[in-house]
Amino acid sequence: MQYLLNVIHDSAEFATEEEQAAIVVFNQRMKADGYWVFAGGLGVTDNATVVDNRGDEPLVTDGPFVETKEYVVGFWIIEAPDLDVALRLATEGSKACHRKVEVRPFL
Amino acid sequence: MNANEAVARAHREEWARVVATLARRFGDLDVAEEAAAEAFATAVERWPADGVPPNPGAWLTTTAYRKAIDRIRREDKRGDRQREAQMSYEAPPEPVGAVEDERLRLVFVCCHPALAADARVALTLRMVGGLTAAEIARAFLVQESAMARRITRAKTKIKAARIPYRVPDAEDLPARVVGVLTVLFLVFNEGYLATGPDADPVRQDLTAEAIRLARLLRALLPQNGEVAGLLALMLLTEARRAARVSPGGELVALDEQDRTAWDAELVAEGHRLVRERLDSGQAPGRYQLLAAINAVHTSARDFRDTDWSQVVALYDQLVRLDRSPVVTLNRSVALAELDGPAVALASVDRLAGQLDGYHAYHAARAELLRRLDRGRESRAAYDRAIELAGNTAERAALIRRRNGSG
Numbered sequence: 240m241q242y243l244l245n246v247i248h249d250s251a252e253f254a255t256e257e258e259q260a261a262i263v264v265f266n267q268r269m270k271a272d273g274y275w276v277f278a279g280g281l282g283v284t285d286n287a288t289v290v291d292n293r294g295d296e297p298l299v300t301d302g303p304f305v306e307t308k309e310y311v312v313g314f315w316i317i318e319a320p321d322l323d324v325a326l327r328l329a330t331e332g333s334k335a336c337h338r339k340v341e342v343r344p345f346l
Numbered sequence: 347m348n349a350n351e352a353v354a355r356a357h358r359e360e361w362a363r364v365v366a367t368l369a370r371r372f373g374d375l376d377v378a379e380e381a382a383a384e385a386f387a388t389a390v391e392r393w394p395a396d397g398v399p400p401n402p403g404a405w406l407t408t409t410a411y412r413k414a415i416d417r418i419r420r421e422d423k424r425g426d427r428q429r430e431a432q433m434s435y436e437a438p439p440e441p442v443g444a445v446e447d448e449r450l451r452l453v454f455v456c457c458h459p460a461l462a463a464d465a466r467v468a469l470t471l472r473m474v475g476g477l478t479a480a481e482i483a484r485a486f487l488v489q490e491s492a493m494a495r496r497i498t499r500a501k502t503k504i505k506a507a508r509i510p511y512r513v514p515d516a517e518d519l520p521a522r523v524v525g526v527l528t529v530l531f532l533v534f535n536e537g538y539l540a541t542g543p544d545a546d547p548v549r550q551d552l553t554a555e556a557i558r559l560a561r562l563l564r565a566l567l568p569q570n571g572e573v574a575g576l577l578a579l580m581l582l583t584e585a586r587r588a589a590r591v592s593p594g595g596e597l598v599a600l601d602e603q604d605r606t607a608w609d610a611e612l613v614a615e616g617h618r619l620v621r622e623r624l625d626s627g628q629a630p631g632r633y634q635l636l637a638a639i640n641a642v643h644t645s646a647r648d649f650r651d652t653d654w655s656q657v658v659a660l661y662d663q664l665v666r667l668d669r670s671p672v673v674t675l676n677r678s679v680a681l682a683e684l685d686g687p688a689v690a691l692a693s694v695d696r697l698a699g700q701l702d703g704y705h706a707y708h709a710a711r712a713e714l715l716r717r718l719d720r721g722r723e724s725r726a727a728y729d730r731a732i733e734l735a736g737n738t739a740e741r742a743a744l745i746r747r748r749n750g751s752g
Contacts, residue, residue, distance in 0.1 A: 323510050
């Protein structure tokens with residue numbers, strides 16, 4: 240079963256060197272243990288663009304789909320047997336990157 | 347025993363086992379719950395006519411199993427292939443650990459930390475306790491439809507997020523047991539001191555259910571000190587129930603309770619558990635300390651006879667484990683009996699910033715001020731306590747104490 244681990248952040252500051260180093264270590268361990276599927280960091284929501292083509296004309300708007308103080312700054316996609324394993328990895332991941340992590344199961 | 351009594355008894359004793367066995371077999375709480383409910387409904391119909399089966403638990407499990415298969419077949423006809431996959435899924439045999447009772451897995455699923463606290467309570471009462479959504483809704487004064495939604499939502503999350511149906515690893519077990527105990531303590535406390543303005547002041551159905559679940563947990567985890575501690579705490583509290591509310595509907599404080607009205611059997615059982623934990627030589631946790639404090643209270647022939655130095659010493663240990671200002675407040679109340687109201691008041695007043703919105707803080711201050719002959723301040727504190735108190739019997743007692751304070 241796959242889970243999305245969203246990394247939640249509330250400022251435009253990048254990860255510190257220490258945080259980056261911890262993330263690298265955590266990523267390597269996830270790969271070694273077979274949980275790793277994919278991961279990525281995301282730019283600030285200022286650079287987001289929303290496209291809505293549900294109507295007659297595609298509508299393009301600047302900014303995120305919803306303005307919030309906290310936003311998704313990166314993510315992991317993992318393969319885990321159940322939520323307990325996903326929560327354990329999220330706990331380690333949160334520690335490594337020093338940010339909150341939201342766990343969401345894929346359908 | 348007639349057939350109806352046999353069904354009621356089987357419901358008390360077998361419900362959780364039937365749900366747990368089916369949940370394990372089908373990997374689906376929803377299927378398990380519905381099939382169990384159908385099996386009991388069938389028993390209500392059949393047992394009076396056919397007689398009570400020699401092994402009611404096995405009869406119920408087999409009947410529920412057939413009901414579950416029927417339901418899955420019906421849903422398969424509608425093209426739900428996923429269910430079929432689940433049906434053929436057999437969990438690999440696990441190493442036989444210390445605990446293999448299916449009901450324990452069920453308890454841990456229902457109290458999983460990924461579920462909202464109120465959902466854990468509701469799900470535990472439904473799946474393990476066998477209460478209906480309507481009964482749980484009444485107990486917590488919410489609409490039945492809202493309670494049913496809460497339970498459904500929790501079941502959906504368990505399935506969609508794949509909350510595992512198993513006893514946690516040894517590493518996670520202590521923390522997860524604490525989570526389970528929190529749920530049981532919440533149920534008990536809501537019964538012990540109901541919060542709603544329209545609720546009965548003491549909800550015996552809830553305290554009894556919490557004790558029943560704690561006994562079950564104790565049977566499943568006999569070595570766990572905190573499980574024993576919580577059960578002892580509940581028993582020693584429940585033992586005083588008859589003395590806690592006056593015929594006029596007022597809450598009766600410990601110093602005014604008729605101790606002959608206490609339930610001696612429950613007291614004895616609670617004391618046995620506390621002694622067992624003392625004999626274990628292991629450092630006590632929060633519930634064991636609370637149980638020990640209650641054991642001291644229930645050992646005293648009257649209020650003045652209480653070993654207050656022992657009570658305060660136990661609170662000192664508790665404060666080291668639990669920094670909550672409420673614990674410090676309770677310690678201060680005991681301190682008043684040991685070192686006098688002035689010392690206690692100084693200690694209580696230090697909590698003003700944290701506990702200003704808590705009725706028991708103002709009630710404790712009011713009582714100490716009264717004993718220090720500071721009548722005007724005492725009455726003002728009683729007024730604040732009465733304003734904030736949610737429990738009807740507690741309010742009545744506070745009003746009487748205020749009016750009686752010179």
